[in-house]
Amino acid sequence: MLKVCELATPAFLLDKQVLEKNCTKMLQFAKANNLELRGQTKTHKTVEGAVLQTGGTKRKLVTSTLAECELYADNGFEDILYGFPLMKHHLKRTFKLREQLDEFHLMVTNLEICQYLQDNFDPPKEKLWSLVIKIDCGNKRAGVWWENKEEYLKVARFIQNSSKLTFQGIYAHCGDTYHASGKDDIVKIREFTQKSLISIATQLAEEGITCKDIGLGSTPSCSQVDINLDDSANSGHNLDKIRMTEIHPGNYIFYDNQQVGLGSCKLEEVACRVLTTIIGHYPDRNQILVDCGFLALTKQGLGKQNNKRMIAEVDGHPDIILTDMTQEIGFVESSDTTKNIHFDKYPIGSILKLIPYHSCATSACYEKYKIREKMLLMNGSPQNFGESVQFPETLSFEVVHFSYLLL
The missing domain is CATH 2.40.37.20 (D-serine dehydratase-like domain)
Known part of the structure; x- marks a missing residue:
């Protein structure tokens, strides 16, 4: 030994005891806020870590690489979101994953890739490509800018009307919380992101487009456990119809x-x-x-x-x-x-x-x-x-x- x-x-x-406690604490935070936890696996990239993140259910993960998706699919996990902007050269591998999994979602950031899927790349038989639109709420990385209503409506409408695609929802990464000046700033960024996502989901609902998933991520934005995320997310909206559904932190495991x-x-x-x-x-x-x-x-x-x-x-x-x-x-x-x-x-x-x-x-x-x-x-x-x-x-x-x- x-x-x-x-x-x-x-x-x-x-x-091991510390990382188990970290995973349990985040699961409890999600449950207390009436949310699902879709743990990001990029920090550890392991089967055992993902089991802890899912509380043993082996459901609901978001990854940053296709290799992670394949690892988890091969080890009995379900409901996986490939959380990287989809590109054409990903499609052969994503086809196999869509074939293998009952629930597998792809992240898109523009209309062009959706059009390419519709016109050139059929999903496996009796399945559809499940797509999530990434929204940029101020992080200034990938995603449709939160104020660009014309763009996100255009993408969502195309997915909704497609014969090969299905619209899963919207997601924003609160990466700007990593540059925050302190807790108050982190909470401010998170609440702004939540309200922006709820506003977008409301606009989509008015068009007859339902967001099954509305999620945000980043460990700082999900680690302030004294704040009720469920309540702050929905201020000014009909809570019975539109609310946040999941969080996507990852670094918290370590x-x-x-x-x-x-x-x-x-x-x-x-x-x-x-x-x-x-x-x-x-x-x-x-x-x-x-x-x-x-x-x-x-x-x-x-x-x-x-x-x-x-x-x-x-x-x-x-x-x-x-x-x-x-x-x-x-x-x-x-x-x-x-x-x-x-x-x-x-x-x-x-x-x-x-x-x-x-x-x-x-x-x-x-x-x-x-x-x-x-x-x-x-x-x-x-x-x-x-x-x-x-x-x-x-x-x-x-x-x-x-x-x-x-x-």
């Missing part, structure tokens, strides 16, 4: 230091750490070197945290921070430039735990996750894409068997 000190580093370590800064979670709710080994002391320049470079941890946190020099916080050691990285090596310095590092506290060969600023990007650096439960460690068994998930042999009666597959 492995101990932390025996792990090869750098390594991505997960606390959380990270960015989410701590945004107020989405507390530090103890961050389920992931990057383990790195000290490989050298350099007192002349007041630095420690570690074996964690930018292939093991994203640099996204630099300049975006309270200490502008910091890439990653060192868990349990506020006196030092990770400040720079090359491909394979990280540079640890004093958090206070006026103070020297106490090198005797950090022997060469000992392990530091780094708190990622962005867990989605960091987890993508690893082919395997390490799972910790009750101070026991287990190494996830890697799988080739397309194979069924295999569970490792029993290591202890105290360990729940996990095998994490990363795409």
